[in-house]
Amino acid sequence: MSAARRAIDPVDADRPDDRLASRQADRPADRNADRPDVRPGRRQLLLAGVAGLGGLALAGCTANGNTGSAQSNPSSTGGVGATTTPGTGSPTRGGTPTAGGQAAARPSAVVMHGRASVPVLCYHQVRPYAGDDTAYVRSMLVIPPEKFAAQLAGIKAAGYTAISPQQYRDHLFAGAALPAKPVVLSFDDGKDNQFQQAMPALRKHGMTGVFFIMTVVLGQRGWMTKDDVKKLVDAGMSVGSHTWDHHMVTKYSGTDYTTQLVASRELLSGLSGQDVVDFAYPYGAWNTAILPHLTAAGYRTAYQLMDKPLDVKRPELSLRRILAVSTWTGPEVVAKLDAFARDAPSRS
Numbered sequence: 001m002s003a004a005r006r007a008i009d010p011v012d013a014d015r016p017d018d019r020l021a022s023r024q025a026d027r028p029a030d031r032n033a034d035r036p037d038v039r040p041g042r043r044q045l046l047l048a049g050v051a052g053l054g055g056l057a058l059a060g061c062t063a064n065g066n067t068g069s070a071q072s073n074p075s076s077t078g079g080v081g082a083t084t085t086p087g088t089g090s091p092t093r094g095g096t097p098t099a100g101g102q103a104a105a106r107p108s109a110v111v112m113h114g115r116a117s118v119p120v121l122c123y124h125q126v127r128p129y130a131g132d133d134t135a136y137v138r139s140m141l142v143i144p145p146e147k148f149a150a151q152l153a154g155i156k157a158a159g160y161t162a163i164s165p166q167q168y169r170d171h172l173f174a175g176a177a178l179p180a181k182p183v184v185l186s187f188d189d190g191k192d193n194q195f196q197q198a199m200p201a202l203r204k205h206g207m208t209g210v211f212f213i214m215t216v217v218l219g220q221r222g223w224m225t226k227d228d229v230k231k232l233v234d235a236g237m238s239v240g241s242h243t244w245d246h247h248m249v250t251k252y253s254g255t256d257y258t259t260q261l262v263a264s265r266e267l268l269s270g271l272s273g274q275d276v277v278d279f280a281y282p283y284g285a286w287n288t289a290i291l292p293h294l295t296a297a298g299y300r301t302a303y304q305l306m307d308k309p310l311d312v313k314r315p316e317l318s319l320r321r322i323l324a325v326s327t328w329t330g331p332e333v334v335a336k337l338d339a340f341a342r343d344a345p346s347r348s
């Protein structure tokens with residue numbers, strides 16, 4: 001665990017009471033983030049209602065926590081799916097191949113690598129800072145609406161066009177043309193302020209985004225509802241999976257593949273009406289062993305953060321993202337996008 005990760009890792013402070021602690025199997029992996037929406041009077045309700053989901057938000061998606069060693073509750077990893085599996089299918093390793101992952105031929109890795117040059121921004125919460133937000137949270141995980149709007153305005157003013165993950169996929173797999181300066185705007189986890197703040201701001205700026213949602217939180221206080229998922233799509237947004245409960249993919253075994261990959265994809269596909277085939281790794285953490293499982297589960301792309309290069313053989317399952325910093329001005333965000341595009345392999 002890095003120092004930065006530890007700094008926003010209030011595990012002890014967020015530890016549920018004994019009654020809740022007994023429900024290890026229900027506890028999401030990432031309850032070690034900030035608790036921005038948990039204010040006095042709400043926290044107990046939240047804890048009681050969702051067994052510790054109050055802390056489940058953000059740190060998992062930070063660049064500092066992706067080594068696979070920072071789980072607050074690693075012992076529960078293997079058993080999560082056993083008692084609360086929300087999905088379908090038999091508990092086979094790798095799940096059942098579905099149409100989404102098998103629909104199209106795949107170009108060579110070299111070609112794919114050359115096309116994987118679109119900058120992708122990763123946001124988490126769009127809301128005013130809360131009094132208990134740490135400095136790290138304020139910088140990396142929460143962006144106030146006015147700062148978010150300024151970043152969007154800057155991106156737009158610089159001539160960037162927000163594209164959907166499908167457009168990026170079509171480019172990766174088929175070489176479809178993209179705008180001159182494409183960017184993908186992504187949002188991880190599924191907090192309700194993404195629906196309430198980010199989506200309207202995107203629409204106001206004529207932009208689209210992709211929302212990577214972990215399905216366990218849907219309908220819980222502070223998180224999107226199932227109806228919100230459909231409304232996002234109706235508003236021109238896209239939906240991707242961020243697993244069921246944010247467990248790190250590098251730690252899966254047994255039924256985890258079905259629970260985390262297959263069932264979350266099927267649920268989100270059903271709710272959104274989209275064939276959900278885009279995936280974002282919790283914590284940004286991944287390894288080559290998970291890649292065939294993603295394909296078998298029906299995913300065609302997967303997004304990490306910036307810590308590893310593209311996978312040599314499966315670049316489309318290791319797409320890199322820039323974790324947006326809330327203090328960046330519009331021009332500063334643009335500079336990051338420009339640098340990403342410049343440093344990426346030349347687009348074919």
Ligand SMILES: [Zn+2]
Nearest residue numbers: 060061188189
């Ligand atoms: Zn996340």
